[in-house]
Amino acid sequence: MAVKGFAKFVAKRVLTIFLVIVIALYVTIFIANMGGVVDEIVKSTIKMEVAMRFRGPEWQRYDPEEREKLMLQEYELELARRGLNQPFLIRSVIYLWNALTLDLGRAEYLTSDTGSRYVRNIILERLPTTVMLFTTATVLNFLINMAVGLYLSRHHGSKLDKFFIGMAPTSVIPGWFYGIFLILIFASQLHILPYGGLVDVEIVKTRDPFLYAMDVLKHMILPLSSWIISAFFLGCYSNRTFFLIFSTEDYVEAARAKGVPPRQIETKYILRPSLPPIITGFALGLINSWSGAIITERVFNWPGLGTVTYAAINLFDSAVLIGVTVIYAYLLGATVLILDILYGLIDPRIKVQYGR
Amino acid sequence: MTDTILQSRNLKLYYATRKGVVKAVNNVSFDLQKGESLALVGESGCGKSSLAKAIIRLLPRNIATYTGEVLLEGQDIMKLSDTQFRRQIRWKRISMVFQGAMNSLNPVLKIGYQVAEPLLIHEELDKKEAKKRAVEALRIVGIHESFVERYPFELSGGMKQRTVIAMALVTNPDILILDEPTSALDVITQANIMNLLKKLKKEMQLSYIFITHDIGLSSELADKVAVMYAGEIQEVADADTFYAKPAHPYSQKLMASVPTLRTEKKPEFIPGAPPSLVNPPSGCKFHPRCPSAFDRCSKENPPVFDLGSGHLVKCWWYAK
Amino acid sequence: MENAAAEYSIKGILKQLLTYKSGVFGISLLVLLILISVYTMITIPYSTAIELWRGGENVWIENPRNAQPTWIRYLGKNLPETIKRDSTQAGRVGTIKVLTPIPERNMKLLHISFSFDYEYDDFPSEINIFFTSKYNTSAPLLRIYWIKPSGTKINLMTYIPRSQEERLSLSINPTVSNRLYAYTVNVLGGEPQVPLLVEQAMFAMEDETMNSTLTATPMKGKYELIIEGTLYGEDSDVDAKLIVYGKVYGLAGTDHLRRDLTVALLWGTPIALSFGLTASLTISLLQLLIATISGYYGGKVDSAIQRLTEGYMILPFLPFLILIATFYRLDIWILLLVIIVLSVFGGGVKSTRALVMQIKEYPYIEAAKAYGASSKRIILLYIIPKILPPIVPGLIGSVPGYVFLEAALSLLGLGDPYLPSWGKIIEDSYAGGALYKGHYYWVLEPASMLILTALAFSFLGFALDKIVNPKLREV
Ligand SMILES: Nc1ncnc2c1ncn2[C@@H]1O[C@H](COP(=O)(O)OP(=O)(O)OP(=O)(O)O)[C@@H](O)[C@H]1O
Ligand code: SF4
Numbered sequence A: 001m002a003v004k005g006f007a008k009f010v011a012k013r014v015l016t017i018f019l020v021i022v023i024a025l026y027v028t029i030f031i032a033n034m035g036g037v038v039d040e041i042v043k044s045t046i047k048m049e050v051a052m053r054f055r056g057p058e059w060q061r062y063d064p065e066e067r068e069k070l071m072l073q074e075y076e077l078e079l080a081r082r083g084l085n086q087p088f089l090i091r092s093v094i095y096l097w098n099a100l101t102l103d104l105g106r107a108e109y110l111t112s113d114t115g116s117r118y119v120r121n122i123i124l125e126r127l128p129t130t131v132m133l134f135t136t137a138t139v140l141n142f143l144i145n146m147a148v149g150l151y152l153s154r155h156h157g158s159k160l161d162k163f164f165i166g167m168a169p170t171s172v173i174p175g176w177f178y179g180i181f182l183i184l185i186f187a188s189q190l191h192i193l194p195y196g197g198l199v200d201v202e203i204v205k206t207r208d209p210f211l212y213a214m215d216v217l218k219h220m221i222l223p224l225s226s227w228i229i230s231a232f233f234l235g236c237y238s239n240r241t242f243f244l245i246f247s248t249e250d251y252v253e254a255a256r257a258k259g260v261p262p263r264q265i266e267t268k269y270i271l272r273p274s275l276p277p278i279i280t281g282f283a284l285g286l287i288n289s290w291s292g293a294i295i296t297e298r299v300f301n302w303p304g305l306g307t308v309t310y311a312a313i314n315l316f317d318s319a320v321l322i323g324v325t326v327i328y329a330y331l332l333g334a335t336v337l338i339l340d341i342l343y344g345l346i347d348p349r350i351k352v353q354y355g356r
Numbered sequence B: 001m002t003d004t005i006l007q008s009r010n011l012k013l014y015y016a017t018r019k020g021v022v023k024a025v026n027n028v029s030f031d032l033q034k035g036e037s038l039a040l041v042g043e044s045g046c047g048k049s050s051l052a053k054a055i056i057r058l059l060p061r062n063i064a065t066y067t068g069e070v071l072l073e074g075q076d077i078m079k080l081s082d083t084q085f086r087r088q089i090r091w092k093r094i095s096m097v098f099q100g101a102m103n104s105l106n107p108v109l110k111i112g113y114q115v116a117e118p119l120l121i122h123e124e125l126d127k128k129e130a131k132k133r134a135v136e137a138l139r140i141v142g143i144h145e146s147f148v149e150r151y152p153f154e155l156s157g158g159m160k161q162r163t164v165i166a167m168a169l170v171t172n173p174d175i176l177i178l179d180e181p182t183s184a185l186d187v188i189t190q191a192n193i194m195n196l197l198k199k200l201k202k203e204m205q206l207s208y209i210f211i212t213h214d215i216g217l218s219s220e221l222a223d224k225v226a227v228m229y230a231g232e233i234q235e236v237a238d239a240d241t242f243y244a245k246p247a248h249p250y251s252q253k254l255m256a257s258v259p260t261l262r263t264e265k266k267p268e269f270i271p272g273a274p275p276s277l278v279n280p281p282s283g284c285k286f287h288p289r290c291p292s293a294f295d296r297c298s299k300e301n302p303p304v305f306d307l308g309s310g311h312l313v314k315c316w317w318y319a320k
Numbered sequence C: 001m002e003n004a005a006a007e008y009s010i011k012g013i014l015k016q017l018l019t020y021k022s023g024v025f026g027i028s029l030l031v032l033l034i035l036i037s038v039y040t041m042i043t044i045p046y047s048t049a050i051e052l053w054r055g056g057e058n059v060w061i062e063n064p065r066n067a068q069p070t071w072i073r074y075l076g077k078n079l080p081e082t083i084k085r086d087s088t089q090a091g092r093v094g095t096i097k098v099l100t101p102i103p104e105r106n107m108k109l110l111h112i113s114f115s116f117d118y119e120y121d122d123f124p125s126e127i128n129i130f131f132t133s134k135y136n137t138s139a140p141l142l143r144i145y146w147i148k149p150s151g152t153k154i155n156l157m158t159y160i161p162r163s164q165e166e167r168l169s170l171s172i173n174p175t176v177s178n179r180l181y182a183y184t185v186n187v188l189g190g191e192p193q194v195p196l197l198v199e200q201a202m203f204a205m206e207d208e209t210m211n212s213t214l215t216a217t218p219m220k221g222k223y224e225l226i227i228e229g230t231l232y233g234e235d236s237d238v239d240a241k242l243i244v245y246g247k248v249y250g251l252a253g254t255d256h257l258r259r260d261l262t263v264a265l266l267w268g269t270p271i272a273l274s275f276g277l278t279a280s281l282t283i284s285l286l287q288l289l290i291a292t293i294s295g296y297y298g299g300k301v302d303s304a305i306q307r308l309t310e311g312y313m314i315l316p317f318l319p320f321l322i323l324i325a326t327f328y329r330l331d332i333w334i335l336l337l338v339i340i341v342l343s344v345f346g347g348g349v350k351s352t353r354a355l356v357m358q359i360k361e362y363p364y365i366e367a368a369k370a371y372g373a374s375s376k377r378i379i380l381l382y383i384i385p386k387i388l389p390p391i392v393p394g395l396i397g398s399v400p401g402y403v404f405l406e407a408a409l410s411l412l413g414l415g416d417p418y419l420p421s422w423g424k425i426i427e428d429s430y431a432g433g434a435l436y437k438g439h440y441y442w443v444l445e446p447a448s449m450l451i452l453t454a455l456a457f458s459f460l461g462f463a464l465d466k467i468v469n470p471k472l473r474e475v
């Protein structure tokens, strides 16, 4: 029974999140096409595809002018076939469908590492690098801040605790900004870590997967550190305060009165009840990390979505920019969904509501 | 007279705060007989909860002073180590229902487990046995077995209160401290809980320390009444004596502030602000608000005068 | 309840703020930043700032490129400052100009001599001579000599100005370069390992250190540049201006376009403050309004607003912003508007709504309802004044976020196309490879300003939080 109820909960969340994604994509298309940008991308993509069809040797015997004419005809036909000669309201729905199915057209300037011109390929190729770096950063931050926060809440009022309180305001400085300083110190001055990028060309040439992995790790040190430093003081401080507030709840005192040993008080009475809000905090952290990725990747030249975005901005590659927005909508949606499910597993309220 | 089960002698509990030392419990002495219920009444902030916590030794971190004697059947439990106290006294002998019982339940643990938990800890029962006893305790307070698997948010306020009482009773203690057990409940639920407490007391031979700021409510359950003001106990008397003829000027004021059905008299409010526990008034703590105050009151703290048959009053008026 | 119900006066809050170290720190920083802003707007009016910043080479031609701030000299090497000599100001220190007509022949002999003492530990960055010539028949013929403190006289080149205003860049002139190479070979008695740059050869000690750019060291003493020439025609004349560009400039140094960084650093202050404060203030107040409506009216309005805020959480905020900013090339104030629109249903709504729900239950609000006060009246007179204090710390504390957002957008190349902001300097420095080339000042200066601003608001926000939420003081 409970399983069925939970499936219902998940289905409901999937539907809601999907709806938001649809809206986000429609807004994207609407904004982008205010100057007809989407129309242009679609048309040029179709034109290229039609042109490809006319490349074959069987077309070579036509004279160029006639071929051009046939091509134009074919292009018009294709437009009509896809319903793209209709008013914007209808076209926009077609575009929306394309976006939802990740049919994102062709890039104007950028290509993927494998040489593809399709926006989908360009973006999907970069997605894993971004997800890898920033999920690691968020998870590391989460664990470090939890552990230190817990420690501080146990020793609250101590010198160390006061130090963290004092330093907490410094966390307004974002990770990418600390990144600049870290590059300055460890790359420019000390020359012990790379300025940026994913992996050294030299290492790639060795074709040794172990060396490759180690080198990627080496390139991750600075970006990860920048995010950890940025979140450190405030993260630990707020976790500490959070635990302290949770440990003044009446039921904690009641448990103490009952004689529940300190260990169990911490796990069952402080940590467990505070888990749902902690999960929410983690979700927000992950969501922020996706946005923060764009600028951090620019600083560290990390070849992920952010670097593609930066390149697309500078080359004015609209198709890629729209594609990035689409992927981001999906990425955020997926993140929220996963964490919703996690939340549902932990919070008895949801378990009960859908479980019985 | 029956046996005395609990005695408090010169009990003190002071808190250290930014503004100074808060004298929340100041030289408190009283006796509790077996099977008796003592109502502890007084305005909000006078130190009632602090006294309860001092007895069951559940102290916040910012303790400045914690001294005196608490005798449980003659044994001074203040002398026990923290571990001994936790093992031998808390819940085994003295249980407590906290103020704001609504929040005394962990939102993510099932009711049954929470009620059974003291058994798992103190009596080292196995889970099955503990659960059986928990079901029994819940049944006694009127909660059906099926609720064992529920979470607190599925319960009404009255049911939560009953659960917390069950949680306190499950280990069969001798003394139950009830800190405002009905204050957040509506009138009907309040009455239900009061009836339950009366029933339990009779059936289980319990002694109560019943804390309330509602002097009307205390009359339903109390055998004896202790009035607290500014961290001190001002008057102790048999319930009948007290309600008929309160001796201390503060008690009189308190009684007058209760709306009654019998008389047309409007309830009076006690004029003036509650005293500061950091810088309490000199002499008798009540003198700035006392209508009967005279010279001596502001200069010397009155001792306790025995008016006979255990009626104790801390007021200069009775020195004459 | 007492915390939300407590009344606050500005004076009272200020007094309390000063009892916290973080409050004092935040306020002093903020006052400093405001003073800088006011000073900037008075001394460099907006239009002047834009002109200076967008003016191109001509405005700044007399400045060195990528010069470090002058005070850096106190930390290490005695780096050269820019030295200028102008023949129109003959008679001044080290400036001699003599024009001697040759009788009967309609010709004049020109002798210009610029001399200066050079006591620095490093070479200049560049050397230019600007000529202003007047002639009608044929162009003047000029010979340029260089005399080093050792007395060595080098014939740098023969120069014929082709137009009235002309710039001779010695540093990149092939003739000069060749002559100096020959001179180097002569000194060393052989080919140098790494040939010296023009400005190095001109200032180097004449010993084996000339062998490489790495070992060359400047010779201290008096240098002289001599321009001799023959002018044709009655009213012909030639004036020259020598600029030996240093490696330090002003308080803040210069960028790759020779621009004085103080302009942008100063102007960045009012821009950052107004951008951050406007964004934070508008967004907070709008969120407050939405939250109040949501919490007060409840029901359908409430659940609609709640769904909207939940949906907003999943919207790709930054990609949207980037998309809009790229496609429509927005200036900073329109960008601000877009940010506001994209944030109104953000996270603040939820927490403020919870507060409203709490306050709604207060007896005096029930009372006001009972005697028939209108909803508008209750919201404006009872609820908003109560929730305003608790949201102020958040408002102040979120200012840095927006300041950094502007910087981030600039770093992505989406900043305002005209305004000089801190983010733009960082972007320039990044694009100019400042971190690779060691132009640290270029990054560190705007970065420090950003940090100062961020810390000012952040510390202030934290201190205010402690005052407004006394609970935080206890834990
Ligand atoms: N941990 C603490 N630190 C400092 N002061 C405290 C602490 N706990 C309670 N106090 C103060 O001690 C005084 C007595 O508090 P206590 O909770 O015992 O009063 P009470 O009579 O139970 O009031 P109420 O009827 O409101 O529950 C109050 O002034 C309270 O503010
Ligand atoms: S001692 Fe004096 S002041 Fe105190 S209660 Fe008695 S009469 Fe009143």
Ligand SMILES: [Mg+2]
Residues within 6 Å of the ligand: B048, B049, B050, B099, B179
């Ligand atoms: Mg109490």
